[in-house]
Amino acid sequence: MAKIVKLDPIDEETAIKTNDNLLSGLLRNELNVLQECGGRGMCSTCHIYIKEGMGSLSPLNRREKRTLEVITTCKMNSRLACQARVIGEGVVIELPSGMYLSEIEDIDALIGRRAQQDILHPLSGKVLVEEGKLISRSMISQLKDTRGEIKEYLAKTEDYSY
Incomplete structure (x- = not known):
């Protein structure tokens, strides 16, 4: 049976099957969620805030807890959308502001422009470029390092299941 989940601040509702x-x-809902780790709970690209209904979601598992510990924008009501399963009604989620960039081509197109919103690190959620700041070529080297970090992290965790 489907449960209705409300998405803030876009004020839309979506039906999600139980579990x-x-x-x-x-x-x-065609929201651009990167899923940098493939939905395995090992990055911050699907990080969300639960405004209401935390008790209507599955409990945090060990992997999600470990990942949330490194997300710089983590709050008490933070969850990873790929790990939080809907088990009841009344869930309201808020998408954090900011944009995750994972491809060098994405940054190339933005060099020399001002960031329209915070640009976030895909593993930690750390702000790489603040809203309104100029996007520079040094972002490319930071992103290359990030891609390496993600591949290394995923390789280390492939054999572990939680």
């Missing part, structure tokens, strides 16, 4: 993760609802 499906919140990420499926975000993707169904």
Whole structure:
């Protein structure tokens, strides 16, 4: 049976099947969620805030807890949409402001422009470029390092299941 989940601040509702993760609802609403780790709970690109209904979600697992510990914008109501499964009604989620960039081509197109919103690190959620600041070529080297970090992290964790 489907549960209705409200998405803030866009004020939309989506139906998510009981025991499906919140990420499926975000993707169904055509929200651009990167899933840098492939939905395995090892990055920050599907980080969300639960405004209401935390008790209507599955408990945090060990992997999600470890990942949330490194997300710089993590709060008490933070969850990873790929790990949080809907088990009840009344869930209201808020998408953090900011934009995750994972491809060098994305940055190339933005060099020399001012960031329209914060640009965030895909693993930690750390702000790489603040809103209104100039995007420089040094972002490319930071992103190359990030891609290496992600591949290394995923390689280390492939054999572990939680």
